[in-house]
Amino acid sequence: MRRKLLTALMVTMMVVSACGAGESTTAAPAATVAATQESVAPTETVAPVEPSPAVEASATTPPVASVESIPPGPITLIMLGDSLTQGDGDESGRGYPGRLLDIVNAIRPGSTVVNLGQSGWNSEALINGDQGLPGQLDRAVEQAASASGPVAAFVWIGSNDMWYLYEYGEGSDDADAQDVAHFANNIETIVSRLRDAGATVFIALLDDQSKRPVAIKGEAFPGTTPDELARMSRIVVRYNEAIVAKAAQYGAITADFYNTTIFTDPATLYDDGNHPNPSGYDQIAQLWFASMEPLLK
Numbered sequence: 350m351r352r353k354l355l356t357a358l359m360v361t362m363m364v365v366s367a368c369g370a371g372e373s374t375t376a377a378p379a380a381t382v383a384a385t386q387e388s389v390a391p392t393e394t395v396a397p398v399e400p401s402p403a404v405e406a407s408a409t410t411p412p413v414a415s416v417e418s419i420p421p422g423p424i425t426l427i428m429l430g431d432s433l434t435q436g437d438g439d440e441s442g443r444g445y446p447g448r449l450l451d452i453v454n455a456i457r458p459g460s461t462v463v464n465l466g467q468s469g470w471n472s473e474a475l476i477n478g479d480q481g482l483p484g485q486l487d488r489a490v491e492q493a494a495s496a497s498g499p500v501a502a503f504v505w506i507g508s509n510d511m512w513y514l515y516e517y518g519e520g521s522d523d524a525d526a527q528d529v530a531h532f533a534n535n536i537e538t539i540v541s542r543l544r545d546a547g548a549t550v551f552i553a554l555l556d557d558q559s560k561r562p563v564a565i566k567g568e569a570f571p572g573t574t575p576d577e578l579a580r581m582s583r584i585v586v587r588y589n590e591a592i593v594a595k596a597a598q599y600g601a602i603t604a605d606f607y608n609t610t611i612f613t614d615p616a617t618l619y620d621d622g623n624h625p626n627p628s629g630y631d632q633i634a635q636l637w638f639a640s641m642e643p644l645l646k
Contacts (some may be wrong), residue, residue, distance in 0.1 A: 415600055416549075416600045416601075416602060416644070417549070417600075417644075418643075418644045418645070418646045419499045419501060419549050419641075419644045419645055419646075420498070420499045422457070422459075422498045422499060423457055423458065423459035423460045423461070423498050423499075424453060424457050424460045424461075424498065424499050424500070424501050425460070425461055425462075425463065425492065425493070425496040425498065425499070425500045425501070426446065426449065426450060426453065426460060426461065426462040426463070426501050426503065427462075427463045427465065427489045427492050427493065427500060427501070427502045427503070427548065428446045428462065428463065428464045428465060428466055428502075428503050429465050429466065429475060429485045429486070429489055429502065429503065429504045429505070429506065429539070430465075430466045430470075430475070430485075430503075430504065430505035430506050430553075431466060431467065431468060431469065431470045431471070431505070431506060431508055431509055432466070432467075432468035432469065432508075432624060433445075433466070433505055433508070433624065433625070433633075434446065434464065434465075434466025434503075434505050435464070435466035435467060435468050436464075436466070436630070437468055437619075437624040438618075438619030438621065438623075438624030438625050438626055438629070438630075439619075439625070439626065439627050439630050441627070443630070444464075444466075444630050445625075445630045445633040445634045445637060446462050446464045446466075446503075447462065448630055448631060448633075448634035449462070449503075449634040449637050449638060450462040451634075452634060452635075452638045453638070453641075456645060457645070463489075463492050465485040465488055465489060466485075466505075467479070467480070467482065467485065469509060470485075470506070470509060471506065471507075471509040471510040471513055472506045472507060472510050472532055472535035472536065472539070473510075473535060475506050475535075475539065476535060476538055476539065486538070486539055486542060486543075489502055489543060489546075489548075490542055490543065490546045493543065493546035493547055493548045494546055494547070499549070500546075500547060500548040500549065501548060501549045501550075501551065501641065502543045502548040502549070502550050502551070503551045503552075503553075503637060504539055504540070504543070504550065504551070504552040504553065504601075505552070505553035505606075506536075506539070506553075507532065507555045507585075507588050507592075508555060508558055510528070510532055510588070511555075511558055511581050511584060511585065511588070512558065512573070514528050514584075515573045515574075515577035515578075515580065515581060516572050516573055525580060525584055525587075528584070529584065529587045529588065529591060532588055532591060533591035533594075533595065536552075536591055536592055536595045537595045537598075537599075540552065540595050540596065540599045540601050541599050544599050544600060544601065549602075549644060550596075550599070550600075550601035550602070551601065551602045551603075551604055551637065551640055551641060552592055552596055552601050552602070552603055552604070553592075553603070553604050553606050554589045554592055554593070554603050554604065554605045554606055554607045555585050555588055555589055555592070555606065555607060556585075556606050556607055556609065556611070556612045557581075557582050557585050557607065558581055558585065559578040559579070559581045559582040559585075560582070560612070560613050561612050561613065561622060561623055562613070562615075562618065562622030562623075563621060563622040563623035564578060564581075566622065585607070589607055602640050602641070602644070603640065604636055604637055604639075604640040605636070606633070606636065609632070609636070611625055611629045611632055611633065612625070612629075616628060617629035617632060
């Protein structure tokens with residue numbers, strides 16, 4: 350049932366993204382700055398869509414927020430997350446943020462990237478800080494507020510939430526339920542604050558951590574039992590349900606890393622069996638851009 354719900358919600362978000370490419374509303378004409386400067390195209394707005402018929406509507410079902418296309422001009426890309434965002438496994442240090450910037454700069458010259466990713470951080474640390482560092486969220490909001498042009502924020506968080514739950518938690522149904530609720534609240538805080546700051550938000554659907562070679566070999570967190578790995582495989586579906594629901598509520602766009610082989614294929618994995626290698630980061634950058642491209646009008 351949860352997989353059906355996740356699939357239905359993902360379909361809803363993809364419909365929202367697709368509509369951005371073909372539907373628009375009339376916006377006030379942009380002021381002419383100079384005689385040689387072209388007029389700025391009207392901002393496109395994706396009309397809200399109803400929840401998929403497969404999802405039962407109720408008083409607690411959040412509305413699907415509209416998603417606007419990204420205005421013309423250079424874009425400030427702000428990256429929030431853990432080791433995947435920091436770029437672990439890529440000795441060049443570029444990771445997917447540097448690769449995505451190259452792709453975006455090809456069509457939006459002058460775009461820049463701010464990479465706030467920190468290895469080992471979970472959603473709580475992203476908000477409140479850790480290791481003597483301030484939270485990524487406050488810094489991202491400050492960057493968005495000070496940007497002179499459009500801002501796109503990319504959020505990829507949750508891997509360490511799951512690992513820490515089972516390495517240091519009790520692995521019970523009650524603990525799982527409390528953790529999912531806490532994670533959902535954190536995602537809501539992250540997405541809503543970034544949206545309030547004026548950023549277009551893209552957020553990753555998580556892969557199944559239990560299928561990574563490092564997990565199968567028991568080399569990541571040795572205290573995590575086979576039963577807990579099985580729980581992790583189930584809880585990632587619930588995490589992704591929360592991500593999709595909050596994305597729909599606040600007008601964010603999801604990027605699907607759940608249905609990829611990047612974290613199980615040796616050709617795209619670093620030697621640690623946990624992080625992508627350069628080829629893996631190439632694919633990740635392309636997947637992020639695929640979620641972004643419909644809004645680049």
